[in-house]
Amino acid sequence: MSDAKELTAVQRADLRTVAAMIVPESAEYKVPGADDPAVQADMLATLGRDTVLVAQALDHLAQLAGKPLAELDEVRRDAVAQEFRNDGGAAAATLVRVVLQCYYRDDRVLRSLGLEQRAPFPKGHVLPDGDWSLLDPVKARGGTLRRAT
Amino acid sequence: MKNDPVDVLIIGAGASGAAVAWSLADTKMHILCLDQGGWMNPAEYPSTGRDWEAKFFGEWSSSPNIRRRPEDYPINDDNSPIKVVNFNAVGGSTVMYTAHWPRLHPSDFKVKTLDGVADDWPIDYDALTPFFEENDRMMGTSGLSGDPLSPLSHPPMPQQPLGLSGPLIGKAMNKLGWHWWPSDTTVATMDYEGRARCINLGHCTPACAQGAKASTDITYWPHAVRAGVELKTHCRVREILTNEHGMASGVVYYDKDGVEQFQPAEVVIIACNGVGTPRLLLNSVSGKFPNGLANSSGLVGKNLMFHPYAQIYGYVAEPTDSNRAPPTCLWSKEWYDTDLSRGFVRGYGVQFVRGAGPVFEAVVSEQKGILPWGKDHHRVFRKLNGHRIGFSAICEDLPEEHNRVTLDPVLKDGHGIPAPRIDYTISENSRKMMDHALARGREFLEAAGATDLCVNSPIPWGGWHLLGTARMGTDPARSVVNEWGRSHDVKNLFIVDGSIFVTSGGVNPTSTIQALALYIADQMKQRLANLFD
Numbered sequence: 072m073s074d075a076k077e078l079t080a081v082q083r084a085d086l087r088t089v090a091a092m093i094v095p096e097s098a099e100y101k102v103p104g105a106d107d108p109a110v111q112a113d114m115l116a117t118l119g120r121d122t123v124l125v126a127q128a129l130d131h132l133a134q135l136a137g138k139p140l141a142e143l144d145e146v147r148r149d150a151v152a153q154e155f156r157n158d159g160g161a162a163a164a165t166l167v168r169v170v171l172q173c174y175y176r177d178d179r180v181l182r183s184l185g186l187e188q189r190a191p192f193p194k195g196h197v198l199p200d201g202d203w204s205l206l207d208p209v210k211a212r213g214g215t216l217r218r219a220t
Numbered sequence: 221m222k223n224d225p226v227d228v229l230i231i232g233a234g235a236s237g238a239a240v241a242w243s244l245a246d247t248k249m250h251i252l253c254l255d256q257g258g259w260m261n262p263a264e265y266p267s268t269g270r271d272w273e274a275k276f277f278g279e280w281s282s283s284p285n286i287r288r289r290p291e292d293y294p295i296n297d298d299n300s301p302i303k304v305v306n307f308n309a310v311g312g313s314t315v316m317y318t319a320h321w322p323r324l325h326p327s328d329f330k331v332k333t334l335d336g337v338a339d340d341w342p343i344d345y346d347a348l349t350p351f352f353e354e355n356d357r358m359m360g361t362s363g364l365s366g367d368p369l370s371p372l373s374h375p376p377m378p379q380q381p382l383g384l385s386g387p388l389i390g391k392a393m394n395k396l397g398w399h400w401w402p403s404d405t406t407v408a409t410m411d412y413e414g415r416a417r418c419i420n421l422g423h424c425t426p427a428c429a430q431g432a433k434a435s436t437d438i439t440y441w442p443h444a445v446r447a448g449v450e451l452k453t454h455c456r457v458r459e460i461l462t463n464e465h466g467m468a469s470g471v472v473y474y475d476k477d478g479v480e481q482f483q484p485a486e487v488v489i490i491a492c493n494g495v496g497t498p499r500l501l502l503n504s505v506s507g508k509f510p511n512g513l514a515n516s517s518g519l520v521g522k523n524l525m526f527h528p529y530a531q532i533y534g535y536v537a538e539p540t541d542s543n544r545a546p547p548t549c550l551w552s553k554e555w556y557d558t559d560l561s562r563g564f565v566r567g568y569g570v571q572f573v574r575g576a577g578p579v580f581e582a583v584v585s586e587q588k589g590i591l592p593w594g595k596d597h598h599r600v601f602r603k604l605n606g607h608r609i610g611f612s613a614i615c616e617d618l619p620e621e622h623n624r625v626t627l628d629p630v631l632k633d634g635h636g637i638p639a640p641r642i643d644y645t646i647s648e649n650s651r652k653m654m655d656h657a658l659a660r661g662r663e664f665l666e667a668a669g670a671t672d673l674c675v676n677s678p679i680p681w682g683g684w685h686l687l688g689t690a691r692m693g694t695d696p697a698r699s700v701v702n703e704w705g706r707s708h709d710v711k712n713l714f715i716v717d718g719s720i721f722v723t724s725g726g727v728n729p730t731s732t733i734q735a736l737a738l739y740i741a742d743q744m745k746q747r748l749a750n751l752f753d
Contacts, residue, residue, distance in 0.1 A: 093586075093593045100598045117271065120278055152593065164587060171582040172274040184578065184605060191267040192429040195419025196544035201382025205390040209399055214368040217557045219326035219344060220333070 076122060078115065081139065082129040087111055088140040089132060090170045092152055102183045105174045113173040121165050128166035131159055222482045226252040226450075229471060229485035231457050231500065233257075234312015235730050236717040236737035237491030238436030238444065239355065243741035245447035247748065252483070253449060254473055256456040257291035257309035260437060265429040267421040273543075273579035280426040282316055283681055284308065291454070293633035293640075295495065297683070300644035302526045304495055304683040310453060311437035313493070314406075314730065316426050317684065319433045320548045320571055321361055321404040322727035323352055323371050323735070327557065331618075331723045335558050335565050338618050341722045342694045342703035343739070345371065351738035355731065356404075358443075359434040360412045363404030369553035370401065377409045380418070380549045385540040385574040385609050389550055392668035398660075399554040403571065404731075406434035407546050413439075422543035423577065433546075455481075458637050459504040460488055460513055460713070467752070468513075468713045474635045487712045487744075487751070491737070494524065494686030494719040498625040499640040501690065514690070514700055514707040514715075521626055523619035523688040525724040528646050529679040530654035532661035533573055533610030534670030535603065542606040543577030555613075555660065556726055564652040566616040568726040570661075573610030581605045588674050604672070611664050612679070613657030615650050616726040619688050646678065654678070685729050690719035704747075705740035711752040716740050 078086065091106035103110065118125060135151045136143055143151065155163055174180060178188040227249035230237050234255075241253050262268075266275040277286075282305035284292035291308040307316035326345035331338045356375060363375035379402035382390070393400040407424070408415045418432035431438055445451060454476035461482070463469040470484035490497050498521035504513035512520050552570040559567070576584070585591035585604050592600060617623075628641035646654075654677050665673055676682075693699025696708035701720050707713040716737040718729055725732070744751060 094597050095595055097595075097598045100602075102598065117274070156593075167586055168277060168583045171586065172271075172277065172579045175578045175582050176270055176273070181578075184602070186578065190269050190272055191421040191423055191543070192265070193268075193419075195421050195430070198381040198383040198420050198541065198545050201386050203382070205382075205387060205394065206401070208394050208397075209401060210366075210368075212368075212397075212399070214399065216325060216369065216371065217327040217334070219330045 078118070078122070078126055078129065081133070082126060083115070085129050085132055085140045086114065089152065089166070092148065093167060093170050094174050100183050102180050103177070105170050110173050110177050113177070114169055117173065118169065121169050124162045124165040125169055128159055128162035131155060131162060221479060223484070225470070225484035225486065226250045227485070228252070228487045228489060229254070229483060230489045230491055231471065232312065232491035232493070232496065232717070233310045233436070233441065233451060234491060234493065235314050235436055236733050237312070238440035239734045239737040240489055240491060240716045240741045241449045242358070242440045242444040242447070243738050244744065245444050245449050247745060248448070251449045252485070253451045254455040254457055254471070254483070255310055255451065255453055258453040259310050260315055260427065262427070262429045262431060265427040267423045267429045272423050273577050276426055276580070282307070282425070290634060293637070294631055295640050295642060296628045296631050297642040300642045301646060301680065302528060302644060302678050302683045303681045304642060304686065305681055306493065306495070306686070309437070310441060310451065311435040313684070314435040315437065317730065318425050318548050318728070319406040319546065320551070320728045321363070321406050321731050322551060322569060323373065324725040324727060324729070324732045325371055325556065328723060328725040331566070337565050338723045339693065339698070342692055348732070348735045348739055351735040351742070352731065355734045355738055359406045359439050359734070360408050360415060361404050361406055362409040364402045367401040369399050369556065373404055375404050377412060380405060380407060380409055380546060383541040383545045383549065383574065384538070385545070386549055388536060388538060388540065388609055388668055389572045392664050393552065395667045396663060398552060400550050400552045403548055403551045405546065405548065408432045408434070418546065420545050422545055424546045456635055456637070457500060458635065460500065462506055462508060462513070462710065466508055466710060468710050478635070487714065489714045489716055491717045493717050494689045495625050495640050495642070497715060497717055497719040498689040499627065502627050503638060509709070514709045514713060516709050517697055517700060519691060519698070519700055521689050522621040522624045523691055524623040524625055524642070524644055525617035525619055525685070525688040525721065526644065526683050527617050527685045527724055528615045528650050528654055529612055529682040530615060530657040530661070530677040531573070531610060531612040531679050532658050532665060532673060532675050533608055534665040534673040535607040536609060536668055536670050537607070539606050540575040540609055542575040545574050547574055548572070549574060555657070562656050564649045564656065566618065566649070566653070566726065568613040568615040568653055568657055570657070571612050571614065573608065573612060575606065575608045578605050581608065590672050590674065609665070609668060609670060611661035613654065613661065614726050614728065615653045615657065617650055617724045618647065619691070619723060620647060625689050685718065685724065687718045687721040687724050687729060690715050691722050692720040693722065704743035714740060714744070
């Protein structure tokens with residue numbers, strides 16, 4: 072079982088491959104895949120406390136694949152991925168979460184989703200006040216609190 | 221090392237510790253509060269950074285077991301389907317909460333009388349009314365007075381906007397003829413007492429960088445400190461000591477440098493929540509109190525109540541507020557009171573879900589199996605992201621002695637103090653209530669046109685409300701503290717947090733916890749001449 076503080080070259084290669092399997096590049100939506108170098112660099116730079124579990128997940132994946140993931144044909148790779156996700160437990164969930172949390176803060180991805188590329192603070196957001204006449208039926212219906220005695 | 225004695229020592233600077241400190245400050249007694257955490261720096265809160273969502277899965281997790289800050293203590297909750305969540309700092313879990321602000325109902329104090337289950341409280345709602353009002357002013361609440369199915373409140377600020385999600389929720393509830401109402405919250409909707417108004421950072425639960433969400437580090441504590449209360453941070457109390465008269469003599473704690481200290485005190489007040497308080501009492505063993513302090517009833521740690529959350533959510537075609545609004549803005553009390561035709565006793569409140577941010581949506585939807593890997597990922601994500609609404613039922617958990625906090629025989633915190641262990645099961649009554657709530661939630665979502673429905677029942681990391689483990693009552697054999705918060709066994713020991721709840725109601729409890737703390741402080745002030753009689 073891996074207890075590494077950083078990923079090996081083989082693990083990094085498999086991380087790229089599995090990241091692209093989770094979120095592939097899309098010309099239709101004009102977004103990179105999660106194997107994009109910038110997204111990958113973000114993952115590696117911010118792995119931190121997740122490193123051990125992600126390394127364990129990648130070791131598990133390598134064990135299932137028997138060789139670098141990228142060398143498997145598509146059918147076999149999908150089967151391995153499915154088995155990995157079904158049986159991989161907390162380590163697999165952590166790996167997927169790391170991929171998604173870095174992917175969905177990438178500027179290009181946020182732009183494609185129509186989201187602003189910034190932290191929430193200090194600008195915040197503006198909410199419409201909404202139509203409070205929707206509450207009229209509730210007011211009209213009324214009601215009483217249950218008595219305590 | 222021994223310190224100079226103080227008149228009042230408060231353990232814990234969270235919701236209740238802050239309220240009781242502020243209230244007692246006008247006695248001009250020497251009041252000291254010790255907290256295991258420190259002052260938080262809003263400039264470092266998650267919403268100030270681009271990685272704001274990722275932090276919720278790590279150092280800003282609501283679970284101390286995941287978060288693992290030095291200020292946290294571990295909790296063995298393996299034997300519970302609901303995991304404990306909390307926050308340890310000045311402000312306590314008010315730093316990290318949804319700011320939803322209902323009160324217990326008058327009927328919640330008379331459960332035995334009305335429904336023949338559990339026990340009545342030794343006080344009633346009316347005893348707390350002035351303290352609810354005072355607390356709402358101090359915390360700064362927003363809302364709309366006049367909800368026909370909730371106790372009357374007078375929030376000093378107007379309710380939050382409906383936003384995009386509110387009308388969808390309101391229309392669906394109207395279609396079904398069900399009650400809904402804008403929630404009272406502690407989110408400032410206008411500038412209030414030095415706090416800036418809400419600007420919809422959206423990621424409110426793990427702390428508000430704007431300071432619009434009330435937490436006691438920015439509400440009660442500045443007032444209490446100005447009034448002379450002393451607050452020492454990064455001081456973790458190990459045990460309460462007693463003297464030959466069976467009175468509390470002070471506490472042993474570890475200071476910020478890890479040095480063991482003794483702090484003598486005339487009065488000790490515990491404000492450590494429904495897990496921390498029994499842990500401290502059970503760790504305070506002596507020859508006179510071999511089963512833990514204040515535990516002659518054997519009830520310290522027992523009757524733990526969590527509020528199992530039954531949550532169902534789905535996705536509508538219309539855009540929702542996503543992460544661009546506080547998470548809660550509306551509640552329903554449609555199923556709050558007992559109706560035995562439903563197959564269970566008591567009931568639940570509902571808080572509606574406005575939406576989720578993109579990372580949270582992606583991670584959770586992938587785990588739920590509705591967001592695929594591969595080429596269809598992008599299409600499906602765009603259908604889900606920014607389209608979520610939900611229905612979360614806060615189910616009243618009745619007290620059961622087998623649901624309990626004990627000391628773990630192995631697990632210890634960073635100072636070597638035994639950690640709490642949780643043993644908890646969801647009762648049959650609660651299960652039926654949760655199933656009922658999910659069925660109503662499904663009807664609500666269908667009325668809203670939602671698809672891809674998902675269920676969390678219970679919400680696993682939903683143990684926000686830690687109640688009942690040092691219950692109040694008039695009978696020393698059946699309760700830990702009396703009707704004004706004083707230990708039956710130790711006449712200068714008080715408890716003011718959620719552990720003294722007799723029953724849990726079906727709402728978020730922090731408003732009631734703080735009203736109780738203010739009520740107990742008021743009782744103490746009225747009895748200062750004969751406090752220990």
